[in-house]
Amino acid sequence: MRKNNGKLLLALIGVVLALIISVFGGKGLINDSYYDSELSDGYKVVYTVDSTDAAVVKQTADVIARRFKLLGAASAETTVEGSEITAIVTGFESLDTISPLMLKTGELSFRNSDDELVMDASVLDADAPLTVTTNENSTYIQIKVKDTETFAAKTKEIALTTSKMMVLWVDFVEGTSSYSAESTKNIPAYLGAATVTSGINSDCYITTHHSVDSAKEMVAIVCSGKLPASVSEKSAEAVSARYGKNAAKNAYLGIVVSLAILLVDLVRRYGVAGCATGLLAFAYSGVYFKSAQLLGVVFNKGLISAFAVSLAIGILMATVSLSKARLEMLKGRNAVSAYEDAFKASVKSEWEASVAQIVIGLVVTLLYRKSLLSFAAGITAGGICNAIFFALWNRMMIRDINESNYFGIKAYMIKESELPDVKKGENYVPTNEKKFNYSAILTNKAGLAVALVLACGGAILLVVNSAAGLKVLVVGCIALVLSLLYAAWQYPKYVKSFMAGCVSLLASGAIAYLYLMKMTDANAGQALVGMACGVASGFIYFNELRSNYRSIAREKINDEKISNVINDSCQALGYPLLMGLALTLIIAVLSRTNSYASTLLFVVSVFMN
Numbered sequence: 113m114r115k116n117n118g119k120l121l122l123a124l125i126g127v128v129l130a131l132i133i134s135v136f137g138g139k140g141l142i143n144d145s146y147y148d149s150e151l152s153d154g155y156k157v158v159y160t161v162d163s164t165d166a167a168v169v170k171q172t173a174d175v176i177a178r179r180f181k182l183l184g185a186a187s188a189e190t191t192v193e194g195s196e197i198t199a200i201v202t203g204f205e206s207l208d209t210i211s212p213l214m215l216k217t218g219e220l221s222f223r224n225s226d227d228e229l230v231m232d233a234s235v236l237d238a239d240a241p242l243t244v245t246t247n248e249n250s251t252y253i254q255i256k257v258k259d260t261e262t263f264a265a266k267t268k269e270i271a272l273t274t275s276k277m278m279v280l281w282v283d284f285v286e287g288t289s290s291y292s293a294e295s296t297k298n299i300p301a302y303l304g305a306a307t308v309t310s311g312i313n314s315d316c317y318i319t320t321h322h323s324v325d326s327a328k329e330m331v332a333i334v335c336s337g338k339l340p341a342s343v344s345e346k347s348a349e350a351v352s353a354r355y356g357k358n359a360a361k362n363a364y365l366g367i368v369v370s371l372a373i374l375l376v377d378l379v380r381r382y383g384v385a386g387c388a389t390g391l392l393a394f395a396y397s398g399v400y401f402k403s404a405q406l407l408g409v410v411f412n413k414g415l416i417s418a419f420a421v422s423l424a425i426g427i428l429m430a431t432v433s434l435s436k437a438r439l440e441m442l443k444g445r446n447a448v449s450a451y452e453d454a455f456k457a458s459v460k461s462e463w464e465a466s467v468a469q470i471v472i473g474l475v476v477t478l479l480y481r482k483s484l485l486s487f488a489a490g491i492t493a494g495g496i497c498n499a500i501f502f503a504l505w506n507r508m509m510i511r512d513i514n515e516s517n518y519f520g521i522k523a524y525m526i527k528e529s530e531l532p533d534v535k536k537g538e539n540y541v542p543t544n545e546k547k548f549n550y551s552a553i554l555t556n557k558a559g560l561a562v563a564l565v566l567a568c569g570g571a572i573l574l575v576v577n578s579a580a581g582l583k584v585l586v587v588g589c590i591a592l593v594l595s596l597l598y599a600a601w602q603y604p605k606y607v608k609s610f611m612a613g614c615v616s617l618l619a620s621g622a623i624a625y626l627y628l629m630k631m632t633d634a635n636a637g638q639a640l641v642g643m644a645c646g647v648a649s650g651f652i653y654f655n656e657l658r659s660n661y662r663s664i665a666r667e668k669i670n671d672e673k674i675s676n677v678i679n680d681s682c683q684a685l686g687y688p689l690l691m692g693l694a695l696t697l698i699i700a701v702l703s704r705t706n707s708y709a710s711t712l713l714f715v716v717s718v719f720m721n
Contacts, residue, residue, distance in 0.1 A: 114517060123509055126388070126509040127388065133395040134394040137395065137397070137398020138397075138401075141405060145360070145405045147410065148189065148410050149202055151360040152353050153350065154187075155201050155351065156347075157207070158198050159196065159199070160195060160196055162344075168340050168341050172339055172341055173199075175336055176188075176190060183213060216283055217342070218336060219232075220281070223284065225291050226291075227289065227290060233334070235257060235263045236259075237256040251319070253319075271311065276307050278307075279302050279305045281302045282333060282334060291305070298321065299322060367397060367419070380525070381431075383519075384523040385514075389427070389506055392501045392505060393426070396426060396497050396501045400493055400494070404490070418486070418493075422495070424645070425494065425645060425649060428465075430502045433454045436454035440453065441521045441526055444531060446520070447514045457655075458655060464651035466498045466503055467499075469492070469494055471591075472640070472643065472644045473644065476640055479587065490641065584640060584643070595650070
């Protein structure tokens with residue numbers, strides 16, 4: 113067969129591009145990523161709140177956490193005990209300039225030139241009342257108005273006064289703060305002042321004499337919210353990363369080692385085609401973590417577990433086509449036609465799996481962005497990367513490798529001696545006939561009944577025991593409804609099987625809950641990662657189920673054939689399941705992080721779907 117140099121060149125360009133993306137995506141990740149106390153050194157600060165009211169102390173802790181993050185912390189975790197708040201923060205080289213800012217009340221007020229109160233922050237946007245903008249050498253404070261009617265009326269009153277001056281204060285002190293005294297200084301204590309000539313019924317700008325950095329600090333204090341009670345700093349000390357010295361480097365080392373093992377195993381199984389997929393896994397990883405870094409997402413075990421599971425789904429998408437193509441080649445077909453047919457049979461499910469991940473990630477982002485951002489970003493980024501790297505790029509590279517005609521079936525580690533002699537009437541006979549009987553489990557009514565009981569019990573435990581558990585249940589219900597509606601549209605003959613899979617997925621969540629016991633936001637995030645994995649793999653499984661049923665549609669159907677169809681469909685999930693387990697365990701061991709919860713969820717969710 114004539115060799116096609118152009119196709120080979122395209123494949124090589126794809127390989128080189130994947131390597132370049134891997135290098136540049138990984139460059140600077142260790143030093144520039146954001147870490148929490150799991151993987152980074154930080155500070156432990158203890159505050160005493162001037163209140164014994166538990167609700168007030170909790171609200172104060174929330175303000176302190178927001179304030180640290182708005183002032184530049186990579187992460188801020190707070191715990192409450194009595195009237196004391198303990199904050200663990202990372203991302204600061206020193207707290208010398210931060211500590212005084214944390215004690216400010218953060219009360220915003222609009223006053224006239226006689227220091228009389230005109231308005232407070234209630235007329236502004238609650239989440240972001242102020243922002244800082246610059247124009248050449250000038251710095252401005254943008255005032256984001258929510259109650260435009262009140263703001264217009266009050267500014268009109270100011271416009272009718274003699275001075276027409278509106279002054280923006282942060283923590284005005286009666287009897288001490290004074291506009292007349294501060295206005296003569298180069299850098300006054302107030303945040304900004306402006307002359308008002310008429311009522312203002314929209315967002316507006318006010319000039320500030322503070323530096324950009326100083327203005328941003330004061331705006332951060334305001335945007336974090338007003339402290340409901342005064343606080344004092346009891347102690348502050350440097351603390352080491354929870355998982356030891358060089359924890360972040362060890363985590364990245366674990367990722368690189370796991371990817372190298374994945375590459376070697378893919379080459380062992382699928383030869384040149386597997387090498388292309390393995391190299392894309394490196395590029396995938398570089399883009400995944402670089403995107404998280406640019407978005408300001410904290411690199412922690414939550415993001416790591418989301419990465420491991422998402423990559424496993426991507427490998428599942430790729431290996432389903434590779435396995436089908438290799439099987440057809442062993443039956444005597446050429447590489448080009450075998451892979452094209454295999455890809456056409458699975459491309460729909462690849463897009464379904466990617467979109468399912470993206471949808472779940474977006475649902476989590478919309479509902480729980482503040483508490484589950486790392487997990488939401490990880491799930492969404494995983495779905496997008498899977499679509500780009502494995503549904504599109506991987507297909508193009510392998511197609512070019514096949515059509516170059518340089519490798520043929522050897523690209524898939526197939527020897528001529530393994531092929532049947534068609535002239536003699538021989539047929540390919542699989543050498544490994546022993547398979548785990550998935551069908552017996554999935555069609556067992558007693559097993560499904562137990563799964564349903566576990567699912568219901570887990571749901572009750574989630575709701576009763578924690579708000580974090582309720583988050584999992586809400587997202588799970590949304591994902592379940594959307595999946596069932598789509599399944600009823602695209603897979604009407606298999607809705608019952610889909611329901612069984614959903615029940616199994618809920619049961620896996622119940623099992624995971626019993627394993628985790630205490631459902632924190634971190635554990636809830638890992639549960640959602642497992643859920644996304646289960647739903648995505650479910651679409652791939654049902655596409656396999658439909659494809660395998662079609663292969664026997666014209667034959668006489670019996671229980672044995674149906675059982676084989678189910679087993680063959682489940683078998684397609686086996687390899688990425690093991691690789692997902694290996695990825696998570698390797699990363700967990702080398703980084704010394706406890707990612708076993710995500711491992712359990714991954715194993716149970718994929719296996720039971």
